[in-house]
Amino acid sequence: MAGEGAGRHAGLRNAVILLLVWELVGQLGIVAGGALPPPSDILIRLWQDRADYPRHIGATLWASALGFVIGNVVAIAGGILFAMSPLMLRLFRGINIAAFALPPIAIAPILALTLSGMAPRITLAALGVYFVTMTATVIGISQADSRAQDVIRAYGGTRWKVLRLVQLRSAVPSILAGLRVAAPNAVLGAILAEFGGGGRWGLGTYLLGSLGRAEPDRLWGIGLVATVIAGLSYAGFAVLSHRMLGATKAVTLNTAVPAGQPRPGHVAERIAVALVAITLPFTIWWALIRLSGAPAMIAKTPVDVFTYLFLSPASSTAQAKLLAALGQTLPITFAGMAAGLGFAFLLAIGTKLSPRATQAFMPIALVTQTMPLVALTPLLVLILGRGTSLTLWITISVTFFPAFVTLAQGISLVPRSAEELPRVYGGSRWQELRLVTIPASLPYLFAATRLTVPRALLGVMIAEWLATGRGIGNLLNQSRGYLDYGMIWSVAAVSVILSVVFFQIVVVVERRVLARLGMTTSE
Template identity: 80%
Template sequence: MRRHAVWQSTGLRNALILLALWEIIGQLGLVAGGALPPPSDILIRLWQDRGDYPNHIGATLYASVMGFLIGNAVAIAAGVAFALSPALLRLFRGINIAAFALPPIAIAPILALTMSGMAPRITLAALGVYFVTMTATVIGLSQADSRAEDVVRAYGGSRWTVLRLVQFRGAVPSILAGLRIAAPNAVLGAILAEFGGGGRWGLGTYLLGSLGRGEPDRLWGIGLIATLIAGLSYAGFALLSRRLLGATKAVTLNTAVPTGGTASTCLSARVRMALATVLLPFALWWALIKLSGAPAMIAKTPGDVFEYLFLSQGAAAAQARLLAALAETLPITFIGMAAGLAFAFLLAILSRLMPRFIEAFMPVALITQTMPLVALTPLLVLILGRGPSLTLWITISVTFFPAFVTLAQGIALVPKSAEDLPRAYGASRWTEMRMVTIPASLPYLFAATRLTVPRALLGVMIAEWLATGRGLGNLLNQSRGYLDYGMIWSVAAVSVILSVVFYQLVVVAERQVLARLGMATPE
């Protein structure tokens, strides 16, 4: 209780210092000639615009909440099904990654043309939360203590009893960590739909209408309101996690973790499964297009995209534009992803070694995570310009925090008794981290890496779309202006395929490393 009070006072003091520095810098116009207005000006503008906000906030909140509820319900149900059936997880892996890797900026205008009302916003919000929560559920269920499972089975417990009493209970910390990340993602998905798909009300619509007015205080006000909504959603699940985790922490390391997949599967079965995994997303894509009844000019099937890129008269020009955009997007994506992961890993280690430092840093980190990209990017343009530094900054900011939350969760779940053993033999704190804590949290490190792959590409594309005028994001923007739906669908398909390939490379590396350590391997 005393430690919590100290944390609150430290956080309040740091927030006040940050606000005071911000006010001084803003009043003196030290950042890009006034691009960073002081908090006092932002508050005055918020008061002047107070009549505009209720309808915009209400529309965004409705889409975010509905998408959050629907997406997470599907995600947890799917995670349970995948944990019970590894074959089902392998079969749906392509669909799962595709759902997460779909660039919202590419499909928002398409959804707006093929759906009505709030459906496009709810859909993007649900897609934004599905993969994170589903992955957290699968990881939590698969990392359950096998000894407790054996005890329940020895007393005649059914598969459902094991799932309910052992696996799901042990997965609560992981699921809550996923929900913390998913909550701001729902807000981001709704605002992206508003920003890219039109509509009268919503913070994204309000932001879009304010971009060309040259009023930084209004842009910062909209961004801070969006950040407040996302931050409160994150804080709510963080508080819930803090209250529940006391009953779900392990006291010892599980020494009997199963080794994962079986080696008895014949080669032909593996080939069939691999083909089904690859083809199922394309079959679902084709079915959704046909069932939607959308005009063929707008909604493109896999066959239409193949014809556009390889068989049409303009195929050579389309390929050249796509390859040129890829050459600009991929290098900065890899650099940003690597930097974001390294930063997240360092913060996760420091959260164990130097908790006070992390407590002081967390308010800044939380703002970078909860402020939606479409609100953050125009503000960063005013400060950093439109060069590569902007893209790199955005990519790191959108990748490091989800990775940090996942890594910190894995490190926090390592029992204290396991860490005390090397210390009893005189090991230093770093030696204990290297020999016990880091190896025990490796599944979470790889899970964090899998999460960052699509997010890094999405961050780069949004920066290109809104600011830099380069790469895949800019190609999307140009294609929307030209009504070139073939290129829009081509960019979406290529970005998804790249994310799936990179994801699979991480899975292969994870399987090899964890198998050598005798830990559970992903299916």
């Protein structure tokens, strides 16, 4: 406890030092000719703009809250269904992974075109919270104490009673941890939808309208307000979790959905389940378009997208544009993901070698994590410009923190007795890490990689959308301006498919590597 207290004090001290240095640098105009204003100027601008914020904040909070409630109700209901029926889990695996891998910036324009009013914001906020809460619910129910379940059954309890009296109660800590992570995602989803178009009020709308002005202090003020809202939503559920659970701690969420029972052994049945899992997302896509009643010129079905890319007279031109944009986006995505994972790995190792130093760094890391990407990007443009360094910085900042939390948990769970074995034979601290700690945490490294794949693509697309004028993010923005609805839907579909494919590649590699090492996988 003394070590944790010292780490918190060090973090607070470092935060104060950072603010003082920031004030000095801002007053002197050292960074990009004043692109980094001092905190005092930002506070003054916040006070001057105080009349603008209530409506913008209110609109964003309203959409975030509705999306949060709707998304989590669906997520918890789905999690219960998937935990109780492994067959349904396998059938909906494609939808669940697609929801996780969906880059919000890719579908924000589509939602603005096909829905009206607050619906795009609510929908994107709900999508942002679904996967993490659903996964937390499945894990919590699946990991309930089997002995307590046997007691209920021994006294004649039904499956419903086992679920109600044991499994749901056991899942409460996991669900609360999921809600804690999901709350900032709802805020980010609402702001991204505001960026996609539609609506007069909202922090995303306010930020978008302020981009063309030479007022960095206003941009920083909007970004910090968005960060405070996201951070408070996270902290609120952290406090709720602490009050309800006391000393129970949940560091992170398992990013894989555990299988409740062995897969069916019959080859034909397995193939049928796999085909349904693949086709179901496209079927739901088609059904939603038909039910929405949106004009065919705007709303495109999977068949329409296929026709646009491969059968229409202009398909060759569309393919050339899309391939050229992907050629710009994918290399920087992989580079940023690798850099983010590498930084997270080094930081996680640092938790073993120097826990206090890592805890002191955490306040800075938390700020980069809770500040919404669309608020962070314009601020970084002022400092770094619009080149590759901006895209790399954004990609690293959005990938390293969730990867670090996952890796740090894996390292902390390595048994102490296993780590002490090399020391008995005279091994050094580095040999202990190389021979025991790092190999034992490999499943968490793969879990972190699965987490970073869609986040890396999202970070790159947002940078391209707002700043660099390159890649599929910029193609999406241009297509919206040209009213090229076929390309808008094509970019969205391709970005989701790529994220799902990369996710599955990581899963396949994980299974093979861990199988060779004699380790189990949660996927």
